[in-house]
Amino acid sequence: MVAVRLADGQRIACGWAINAAGTGATALAASAGISLPVVARKRCVFNFRSPARPTGCGLVIDPSGVYFRAEGQGFIAGVAPPEASDPDIVDRNDFEVEHALFDDIVWPTLAHRVPAFEALRLQGSWAGHYDVNLLDANVIVGPHPAVDNLLFANGFSGHGLQQAPGVGRALAEWIVDGGWRSIDLSALGWQRVIDGRPLPEDAVV
Ligand SMILES: Cc1cc2nc3c(=O)[nH]c(=O)nc-3n(C[C@H](O)[C@H](O)[C@H](O)COP(=O)(O)OP(=O)(O)OC[C@H]3O[C@@H](n4cnc5c(N)ncnc54)[C@H](O)[C@@H]3O)c2cc1C
Structure with missing residues (x-):
């Protein structure tokens, strides 16, 4: 070169x-x-508040892959979508948040792990693109x-x-x-x- x-x-x-x-x-x-x-895959992050403040936990990763950690006054959480609904990004401007991920997977899993998270309040969300090495x-x-x-x-x-x-x-x-x-x-x-x-x-x- x-x-x-x-x-x-x-x-x-x-x-x-x-x-x-x-x-x-x-x-x-x-x-x-x-x-x-290497392909681009969308990943969404959800920001929530909760009256429950679990102490002594850093980044928590549930065996399902759902994660959460404290962030400021609240928490952030997310999960990689199931493989079948995790397409390679074609439109590099596609930053639309997949809200179903939160409703169907993240929230129920959080509430199972920390029951007080049943009452959490979603504050915001965003999406970014991972550069995933398929190997x-x-x-x-x-x-x-x-x-x-x-x-x-x-x-x-x-x-x-x-x-x-x-x-x-x-x-x-x-x-x-x-x-x-x-x-x-x-x-x-x-x-x-x-x-x-x-x-x-x-x-x-
Ligand atoms: C939602 C989300 C959460 C994340 N959380 C974490 C975390 O908690 N911890 C962690 O370690 N990592 C995290 N990451 C991953 C981390 O952000 C990336 O691994 C890191 O930013 C990659 O850095 P990079 O410099 O390789 O690429 P990038 O930061 O993507 O920078 C690449 C740059 O190259 C430019 N570019 C692209 N094509 C061309 C071209 N043809 N010519 C010239 N320039 C070009 C782009 O415009 C961009 O500015 C997260 C990523 C996402 C999306």
């Missing part, structure tokens, strides 16, 4: 490039002839063997904020030093994708 081309046609020569395009990463990788197994729900980080000066940091699958500092540092060291230095991320590299060897992340909400 010798250059990147911007949407307006401008060409910028470069020694290195990093694909950090989130849910846009698959299309960007395809422009370099690389197939990235194993973990990031794909580092160079692809076919284009060794194009680095990847894609497919965070909903846990990218936690991993961003480590991934950023490791990629910076790769560019400066030519390899993993203070953090060895080789287990999360392309080779497992090419070999079809998943490194599954089970704790995705």
Whole structure:
């Protein structure tokens, strides 16, 4: 790879490039002839108030996948939709909240786990897009063997904020030093994708 081309046609020569395009990463990788197994999936977050304030609990994940945690004066909660109703996002501007998820799955599960949540009051909600790595729900980080000066940091699958500092540092060291230095991320590299060897992340909400 010798250059990147911007949407307006401008060409910028470069020694290195990093694909950090989130849910846009698959299309960007395809422009370099690389197939990235990452799709965009909608995830909704619900914000509620409750007279019940369970103490001593941080992030709680029910075995069903429904999660909640305290947030300000209230709580946030959510769940990944059942696989059959979890399509890949086609319209990248689709941020419509799936309210049925709350009514049919999240609320009943919360009320079962914390009975006082039966009386909760929904305050707000929003939707975002996860960049889901279909192989194993973990990031794909580092160079692809076919284009060794194009680095990847894609497919965070909903846990990218936690991993961003480590991934950023490791990629910076790769560019400066030519390899993993203070953090060895080789287990999360392309080779497992090419070999079809998943490194599954089970704790995705
Ligand atoms: C509802 C929700 C809740 C989440 N909660 C958590 C959490 O609790 N903890 C956690 O760790 N993570 C969480 N995440 C995941 C976290 O937000 C992501 O993993 C993280 O933002 C990914 O960062 P990124 O820089 O890879 O991609 P992004 O933040 O998506 O940034 C990608 C950027 O690339 C740009 N771009 C796209 N295509 C192109 C292109 N062709 N050319 C140039 N630029 C392009 C985009 O406009 C965007 O600015 C959550 C995500 C969602 C949706």
